[in-house]
Amino acid sequence: MDNIGEILIDEETLIKRVKELGAEITEDYRGKNLILIGILKGAVIFMSDLSKEIKLPLAMDFMAVSSYGASTHSSGVVRILKDLDAEIEGKDVLIVEDIVDTGLTLHYLQSNLLSRKPNSLKICCCLDKPSRRKVPVDIDYVGFEIPDEYVVGYGLDYNERYRNLPYISILNPDIYKK
Numbered sequence: 581m582d583n584i585g586e587i588l589i590d591e592e593t594l595i596k597r598v599k600e601l602g603a604e605i606t607e608d609y610r611g612k613n614l615i616l617i618g619i620l621k622g623a624v625i626f627m628s629d630l631s632k633e634i635k636l637p638l639a640m641d642f643m644a645v646s647s648y649g650a651s652t653h654s655s656g657v658v659r660i661l662k663d664l665d666a667e668i669e670g671k672d673v674l675i676v677e678d679i680v681d682t683g684l685t686l687h688y689l690q691s692n693l694l695s696r697k698p699n700s701l702k703i704c705c706c707l708d709k710p711s712r713r714k715v716p717v718d719i720d721y722v723g724f725e726i727p728d729e730y731v732v733g734y735g736l737d738y739n740e741r742y743r744n745l746p747y748i749s750i751l752n753p754d755i756y757k758k
């Protein structure tokens with residue numbers, strides 16, 4: 581774990597915030613037809629913890645889109661690698677994402693999913709890096725705002741590593757700023 585620097589958000593803080601978000605979502609979606617759409621793979625750990633804190637009947641589906649590849653810089657190109665299994669027309673859709681960085685991924689997903697005529701469409705992200713935004717995105721539920729650092733853990737990876745860390749850590753920049 582030499583490439584792992586400072587812990588930015590520890591496990592206890594993550595768990596506490598996820599409980600708060602789950603409680604808020606539970607209130608907001610009572611009586612609705614909720615479907616959580618997780619964006620693979622980064623959102624998997626956050627979504628599984630969050631879903632257990634939403635005390636309502638709900639469905640889950642997943643999408644995979646291309647993002648950074650093996651680099652820490654966004655290409656700006658968004659491509660669907662795996663689409664939803666089911667239709668979302670008339671459903672109350674909540675997109676669950678690990679982190680909003682440039683906003684390009686969610687900007688694209690929002691317009692793509694809106695064209696499928698859901699009853700409502702909102703966004704919940706674990707982390708928000710507002711200083712890096714290239715396109716505006718309205719996020720309805722934010723776990724934590726973080727500074728412009730490349731972070732790993734709690735689902736977030738660097739070259740597919742570190743997703744299983746139970747906390748959020750800053751990646752040692754020496755491994756990519758060369």
Ligand code: IMP
Pocket residue numbers: 622647648654677678679680681682683684685686729730731732736737738
């Ligand atoms: P955006 O389209 O630039 O908002 O990028 C969103 C995606 O880039 C996220 O879903 C992550 O997969 C990835 N990403 C952005 N910042 C980080 C980071 O600090 N660590 C790990 N992945 C990141």
Ligand code: MG
Pocket residue numbers: 619620621622623647678679
């Ligand atoms: Mg992602």
